Amino acid sequence: MKRARDSRWTMTATREVTYEVVTTSDIFDPDNPELGLLPGGRMGGGTRLVVIDEAVERVFGNKIRRYFNLNNIAVEYMTLCGGEENKTIDAVLKVASKLSEIGTDRVGTPPIAIGGGVLQDIVGMTASLYRRGIPYVRVPTTLLGQIDGSVSAKNGVNYEGCRNRLGTFAPPPKTLIDRALLATLPERQIRSGLGEALKVALIKDARLFELLETHGSELVRYRLQDSDARSGDSQPSLEVIQRSITGMAEGLTKNLWESELKRIVDYGHTFSPIVEMRALPKLHHGEAVAMGCLFSAVLAANRGLLNPEQLIRIINTTAGIGLPLTHPLFADADVMKEALADTMRHRDNNQHITFLADIGKTVFVEDVVDAEIERASAFMAHLLQPHVPDDAALTKLLSEPGATTGYDASQLAHRAV
Numbered sequence: 001m002k003r004a005r006d007s008r009w010t011m012t013a014t015r016e017v018t019y020e021v022v023t024t025s026d027i028f029d030p031d032n033p034e035l036g037l038l039p040g041g042r043m044g045g046g047t048r049l050v051v052i053d054e055a056v057e058r059v060f061g062n063k064i065r066r067y068f069n070l071n072n073i074a075v076e077y078m079t080l081c082g083g084e085e086n087k088t089i090d091a092v093l094k095v096a097s098k099l100s101e102i103g104t105d106r107v108g109t110p111p112i113a114i115g116g117g118v119l120q121d122i123v124g125m126t127a128s129l130y131r132r133g134i135p136y137v138r139v140p141t142t143l144l145g146q147i148d149g150s151v152s153a154k155n156g157v158n159y160e161g162c163r164n165r166l167g168t169f170a171p172p173p174k175t176l177i178d179r180a181l182l183a184t185l186p187e188r189q190i191r192s193g194l195g196e197a198l199k200v201a202l203i204k205d206a207r208l209f210e211l212l213e214t215h216g217s218e219l220v221r222y223r224l225q226d227s228d229a230r231s232g233d234s235q236p237s238l239e240v241i242q243r244s245i246t247g248m249a250e251g252l253t254k255n256l257w258e259s260e261l262k263r264i265v266d267y268g269h270t271f272s273p274i275v276e277m278r279a280l281p282k283l284h285h286g287e288a289v290a291m292g293c294l295f296s297a298v299l300a301a302n303r304g305l306l307n308p309e310q311l312i313r314i315i316n317t318t319a320g321i322g323l324p325l326t327h328p329l330f331a332d333a334d335v336m337k338e339a340l341a342d343t344m345r346h347r348d349n350n351q352h353i354t355f356l357a358d359i360g361k362t363v364f365v366e367d368v369v370d371a372e373i374e375r376a377s378a379f380m381a382h383l384l385q386p387h388v389p390d391d392a393a394l395t396k397l398l399s400e401p402g403a404t405t406g407y408d409a410s411q412l413a414h415r416a417v
């Protein structure tokens with residue numbers, strides 16, 4: 001209730017955010033100015049902190065040092081270990097303390113983060129907190145970091161057993177992407193990164209899906225380093241990276257601060273987080289996401305939204321990349337129901353599940369029932385066998401009547417929104 005002498009001031013302000021993601025080649029070649037430039041194109045003056053992932057330091061450390069030496073850019077180095085277990089608030093404080101030690105300015109000496117998604121999230125969070133926010137430069141060195149984290153405004157660390165529980169929205173003004181840095185990644189990391197590319201393909205880019213379908217195994221084998229000699233005129237790796245970044249950027253740009261909770265780019269991320277947290281041996285993020293994509297595709301196929309041939313293409317493409325199709329936790333309907341309930345808490349108690357209506361086309365559904373989850377989990381259980389069932393066996397599995405699990409799929413199909 002307003003009292004006679006009460007007053008109220010309402011402050012409203014809008015902050016426009018612009019940041020760029022730039023592809024470059026030979027990023028550590030001293031003649032390439034990109035790495036040394038300050039956002040806005042000026043050369044650096046004071047001392048800058050360069051934070052390097054330990055694995056990257058082993059491979060590229062000498063080149064990085066040579067780059068800054070020859071360009072007379074004053075820098076200090078520190079290394080951090082990759083891996084989810086190292087994404088902690090302690091790591092953020094360690095970076096902050098190094099920034100203090102070298103006297104980082106509010107604007108003029110933005111740190112440079114060279115490493116995978118874990119390092120990017122740590123340095124990004126530190127930069128967003130230090131002096132209430134300083135700019136920084138992102139150089140992602142994993143495929144996941146290049147196609148997914150690169151366009152994101154988010155950072156964060158794990159806290160009290162929860163992934164990304166502490167974090168902020170604070171994109172760096174500049175992200176530099178050099179595909180050649182991926183040449184030293186373990187194959188499993190490449191596959192995991194392609195899991196996110198597959199997600200983008202399924203929700204909005206049928207051409208990207210065709211590239212993954214046709215070139216999946218060689219993209220992994222050559223670690224996205226195709227040369228003209230190997231692939232003729234076409235450069236599938238380049239196109240896969242560019243299309244993935246474009247797809248992510250389009251998906252994020254209208255909803256950068258995630259005020260809208262219905263997000264198509266969350267495809268594959270509804271059922272996967274719980275699996276990612278609980279699976280032992282540990283799964284990589286892109287592996288869990290790829291399984292999440294498949295689980296949702298099975299749900300859509302069982303409703304008759306996606307036809308069986310399309311689902312089989314998705315299964316074969318996932319397997320072609322060398323990604324695991326399923327996991328016992330996806331085959332456990334109780335875990336999947338729990339996963340949905342958990343995710344709904346992040347979505348204001350709405351399901352907001354993205355379903356595929358075709359490869360590259362989506363609809364949202366809000367009314368998935370337990371029996372559908374049970375049927376999809378039963379399908380995922382069939383995929384647990386060491387050999388992927390052939391197309392005929394998959395078709396047979398998909399044609400099993402929905403009535404056996406107590407719901408009529410034809411009744412639900414039209415309820416997608």
Ligand SMILES: NC(=O)c1ccc[n+]([C@@H]2O[C@H](COP(=O)([O-])OP(=O)(O)OC[C@H]3O[C@@H](n4cnc5c(N)ncnc54)[C@H](O)[C@@H]3O)[C@@H](O)[C@H]2O)c1
Nearest residue numbers: 055082083116117118141142144148149152154181184185
């Ligand atoms: N902020 C975002 O929007 C966003 C988006 C996607 C992912 N992420 C986060 O990213 C993290 C996963 O990232 P990741 O998969 O890059 O993991 P990561 O950073 O742990 O890197 C994976 C492994 O590869 C090593 N490595 C990195 N670059 C290498 C190279 N060029 N050659 C050889 N080895 C190299 C690392 O040392 C590490 O062991 C997760 O914590 C996830 O939450 C954040």
Ligand SMILES: [Zn+2]
Nearest residue numbers: 148196285289
């Ligand atoms: Zn993801």
